[in-house]
Amino acid sequence: MFALGRPSRTAVVTTYAVGVVALLLFLFPIFWMVLTSVKTTAQAFTSDPVLVFQPTLDNYREVLFERGFSKYIGNSLVIGVIATLLTLVLAVTVAYPLARYDLRGGRQITSWILSLRIIPPIVSVVPLYIIFSNLNLVDQYPALIIMYTFMNLPLAVWMLRGFFADIPRELEEAALVDGSSPVGGFFRIVLPLVVPGLVATGMLSLIFCWNEFLFANVLTAARAKTAPVGLTEYATPTGVLWTQIMAAGTVVVLPVMVVGVFIQGFLVRGLAAGAVKG
Amino acid sequence: MSTEPQALPINRVGPVAQPGPVRGRRIGPYLVMLPALLFLLAISIAPLLYSLVVSLLRYNLMNPDRMGFAGLRNFQLILSSPDFWNSLLVTVEFVVIAVGLELVLGLGLALVLSRDVPGVGVFRSFILVPLALAPVVVGLLWRFMLNTESGILNWVISVLGFSRTDFLSNTTLALPIIALVDVWQWTPFMFLILLAAIQALPHEPFEAAAIDGASTRETILHIALPMLRYPILVAVLLRTIDAFRVYDLIFMMTRGGPVNATDTLSWSVYNNGFRNFNMGYAAALSWIILIIVTAVVTVFIRLLAGRAGETA
Numbered sequence: 377m378f379a380l381g382r383p384s385r386t387a388v389v390t391t392y393a394v395g396v397v398a399l400l401l402f403l404f405p406i407f408w409m410v411l412t413s414v415k416t417t418a419q420a421f422t423s424d425p426v427l428v429f430q431p432t433l434d435n436y437r438e439v440l441f442e443r444g445f446s447k448y449i450g451n452s453l454v455i456g457v458i459a460t461l462l463t464l465v466l467a468v469t470v471a472y473p474l475a476r477y478d479l480r481g482g483r484q485i486t487s488w489i490l491s492l493r494i495i496p497p498i499v500s501v502v503p504l505y506i507i508f509s510n511l512n513l514v515d516q517y518p519a520l521i522i523m524y525t526f527m528n529l530p531l532a533v534w535m536l537r538g539f540f541a542d543i544p545r546e547l548e549e550a551a552l553v554d555g556s557s558p559v560g561g562f563f564r565i566v567l568p569l570v571v572p573g574l575v576a577t578g579m580l581s582l583i584f585c586w587n588e589f590l591f592a593n594v595l596t597a598a599r600a601k602t603a604p605v606g607l608t609e610y611a612t613p614t615g616v617l618w619t620q621i622m623a624a625g626t627v628v629v630l631p632v633m634v635v636g637v638f639i640q641g642f643l644v645r646g647l648a649a650g651a652v653k654g
Numbered sequence: 655m656s657t658e659p660q661a662l663p664i665n666r667v668g669p670v671a672q673p674g675p676v677r678g679r680r681i682g683p684y685l686v687m688l689p690a691l692l693f694l695l696a697i698s699i700a701p702l703l704y705s706l707v708v709s710l711l712r713y714n715l716m717n718p719d720r721m722g723f724a725g726l727r728n729f730q731l732i733l734s735s736p737d738f739w740n741s742l743l744v745t746v747e748f749v750v751i752a753v754g755l756e757l758v759l760g761l762g763l764a765l766v767l768s769r770d771v772p773g774v775g776v777f778r779s780f781i782l783v784p785l786a787l788a789p790v791v792v793g794l795l796w797r798f799m800l801n802t803e804s805g806i807l808n809w810v811i812s813v814l815g816f817s818r819t820d821f822l823s824n825t826t827l828a829l830p831i832i833a834l835v836d837v838w839q840w841t842p843f844m845f846l847i848l849l850a851a852i853q854a855l856p857h858e859p860f861e862a863a864a865i866d867g868a869s870t871r872e873t874i875l876h877i878a879l880p881m882l883r884y885p886i887l888v889a890v891l892l893r894t895i896d897a898f899r900v901y902d903l904i905f906m907m908t909r910g911g912p913v914n915a916t917d918t919l920s921w922s923v924y925n926n927g928f929r930n931f932n933m934g935y936a937a938a939l940s941w942i943i944l945i946i947v948t949a950v951v952t953v954f955i956r957l958l959a960g961r962a963g964e965t966a
Contacts, residue, residue, distance in 0.1 A: 383769050394766045395777035402781055402842065408806060409795050421804045423812075466690040473683035485691070492698050494951050496899045498920040499940040500701035502927045503708060507701065526697040529690065558682075587788035589902045590920075594928060604790045608905070618798050625791040636786040640779060 406629070413623040420619045435623035445624055448606035455517055455602060456585035459524035463581050464574055466525065467532035472562070474533070475540035476548075486537070489530045497527070501594050508595060515597040523591045528581040535580070539573030540566070576642030583632050603628050702944070709938035715931035728938035738939070740914050741922040742946075744829060748918060749897045751833040752840070756893055757886070759837065760844025765874060767845075768852045782846060784839045793906030796835045797822065822908050825915040832903050832916060840896070844889050851885035852878070884958070891954045898947060919943050 383391070412420050414431035439445045470489070474482050504523070505514065513519040543566060551561035589604045596605055607628065610621045712724040732738045767777055784792070799807045800821050808818040821831045855878065863873045879886075901920040904910060910917040910925060917925070923943065927936030 383771060387769055388771050391766055391769050391771045391774060394763065395774065398763055398767075399777060399780050402784055402838070405795055405799060405838070406783065406787070408799065409791075412798070423803060423809065425806050425809055466693065470687045470690045473687050477683045479683055485687070489694065492694060494895055494947065495698065495702075496895075496920065496943060496947055498899060498901060498923050499944045499947075500705070502923065502933055502936045502940055503701040503705035505927070506708065506933065507704060522697065526694065529694060533690075583786065587790075589788070589790050589905070590924075593905070594924075604788050604902075607790050607794060610794070618801075618804075621794055622798065625794055629787050629791050632786045632788075633783060636783075640782070 409622045409629075410626050412619055413626045415619055417617075417619050420622075435619045436627070439620050439624045439627065443609075443620070445603070445606055445627065448601050448603045449627070451517075451596075451600055452586055452602040452604075455520045455524065455600070456582050458517070459521045459528070459585050460578050460581040462521065462525045463528045463532050464536075464578055466529055467536050467577065468567075468574075471533045471536035472540050472566070475537045476545075486534075489533055492530050497590050501590065504591075505594055514595055515600050517600055519595045520592060520600065520602070523595065524581075524585045524588065527588070527591075528584055531584075532577050532581055535577045536570065536573055539570045539577075543569050572642075576639050579635055579639050579642070583635065586628075586632060705937040705940050708933055709941055711934045711937075713932075713934040713937075715933060724934060728934050729942070731935065732939055732942060737914065737917070737922065738942075741917050741919045744914075744916060745898060745900075745918045745920075748829060748833050748836075748900060749894055751830055752836040752897045752900075753890060753893045755833075755837045756841045756844045757890055759841045760889070761848050761882075761886070763841070763845045764848035764852055765878070768849055778849065782842045785842050785846075787839065789839065789902035790906050792835060792839050793903040796838075797907050800831065823912050825912050828908055828912060828915045832900075832907055835903055835907070836897060836900065840893060844893065847885060847889040847892075848882065851882055855881055887954065887958050891951070891958070894954070895947070895951065898950075919946075 413435055414433065415426065415429060416432060416434070419426045419429050470485075473479060474486060479485075504519075508514050508519045547565055547569075548561055551565045552558065556564065587604065588602075592602045592605045593608065596602060603624075607621070607624055610617055610624065709728055710724060710726070712720060712722050712727070714720065763781065767774055767781075799805045802808055802818050802820045812818050819827070821827045859877050859881070860873065863877055868876075899920050900918055901924065904916055904918055904921045905924075908916045910921045919939070920943075923936050923939050926932045926939060
């Protein structure tokens with residue numbers, strides 16, 4: 377960009393040097409977590425780091441099967457999947473009309489929806505806890521499902537509006553000419569075309585649910601506890617089970633990184649679009 | 655609301671004047687949107703109104719019998735409490751250190767890695783990995799690396815000839831260290847937004863600068879940065895909103911301590927509401943936070959509107 381045409385040799389060298397240093401800084405901690413998760417406590421608790429050792433899966437066995445972490449993962453999945461499906465259905469009902477129709481007040485609706493993300497969740501946590509406990513919903517799935525749907529809906533509307541707007545109008549008009557009703561045309565022509573957008577938006581929503589901690593920590597206890605809240609069992613001031621902590625952390629982080637690799641382009645678009653155009 | 659002239663009712667009536675679905679003035683689209691909009695409205699407004707009520711109460715979950723109307727007592731208590739002003743200061747310090755460093759590092763990385771060098775895509779992608787991590791895991795991971803006896807960072811420090819330090823138990827260092835952890839996780843976000851903005855810049859000004867023989871430094875300072883003002887402000891706004899909420903890292907790394915060195919506003923609400931069970935006080939504090947956030951965002955948006963107007 378700043379040296380149009382062929383970049384000079386020094387430019388190439390600095391670019392690589394900066395890139396390598398940045399990658400080391402950003403990736404080493406993750407590598408270290410995974411490495412520690414396959415060590416024994418004795419190997420992890422040394423004043424000089426141990427790099428050569430016989431890896432063990434004992435920490436994973438302990439975490440997943442003996443400490444009940446798999447139950448928390450199950451809770452996270454159920455809550456995340458249901459909230460994401462709800463988010464997608466609701467988001468489509470708003471995003472499609474906003475993208476397709478020249479609605480009076482459409483711009484105001486869009487900015488209002490996006491402005492909801494400004495409210496810090498901590499501000500609503502106290503009243504929500506009281507409301508949900510009066511409804512006997514604390515430590516039940518619906519409380520978190522409702523909150524996660526609410527949390528992800530604005531971004532989902534924003535992303536899907538973009539995907540709907542990308543569909544050529546002629547396609548829909550052709551369907552109308554062929555005698556489809558607007559609703560029939562929507563389900564037969566439009567919806568199949570935005571499947572990639574739905575998948576990307578759904579994945580993003582799923583990741584946000586999976587990583588969320590504040591609502592989960594306040595609104596769940598024993599039964600509906602999610603994986604991030606499960607991690608707090610280890611975060612005691614005297615906690616020394618570091619190898620197990622790193623195994624549990626790896627279990628939480630790894631699926632997101634794998635999914636992230638596949639949908640990176642969409643995620644970048646989702647995260648950057650809201651910021652650059654918003 | 656709308657000041658649009660009402661002069662064209664004829665065009666809006668009947669299906670004949672409206673070929674295709676695009677210019678529909680029907681009620682259908684609004685009906686389709688209604689459930690989702692009502693849902694958003696209910697979940698955003700109801701808790702705020704309810705917490706306004708709670709903020710006027712003497713309401714401790716441990717002492718439900720003593721519940722009663724307290725007027726503005728909770729607000730008075732908060733504003734006259736040194737803990738609140740400490741929390742405000744801690745939060746501002748955290749936001750300034752974290753977002754400031756994220757901007758400098760993210761912008762620097764974006765400028766360097768915007769060069770089209772073979773293989774640069776690998777760097778651009780892998781830098782984004784920390785964004786995918788749950789903040790709770792990030793907090794635990796860094797706490798482990800900072801551990802005095804066995805943490806790898808303290809090993810590096812000892813190899814360099816300094817003495818091992820218990821950073822998170824140090825009232826001066828704990829907050830900046832947590833801010834640095836935030837920098838580690840969110841610099842990639844700044845990088846992502848600013849890289850996209852740089853790639854979207856028009857080529858002509860840079861070609862002109864190259865013909866005039868401008869140095870890279872001059873080109874960046876006098877051409878690129880002025881054109882990037884708007885995306886920079888947006889990125890800083892988004893990160894400020896987010897950093898202001900810091901809670902996960904505090905919970906996992908210090909729980910507000912040592913003493914109250916990392917007692918941010920978010921942590922303070924949690925601590926008062928869910929560890930001291932003082933719901934009235936916590937609800938009042940929530941409202942004060944909401945007012946602060948709204949004020950900050952309004953200032954930002956004024957700035958944005960002004961800047962956007964200049965360049966447009």
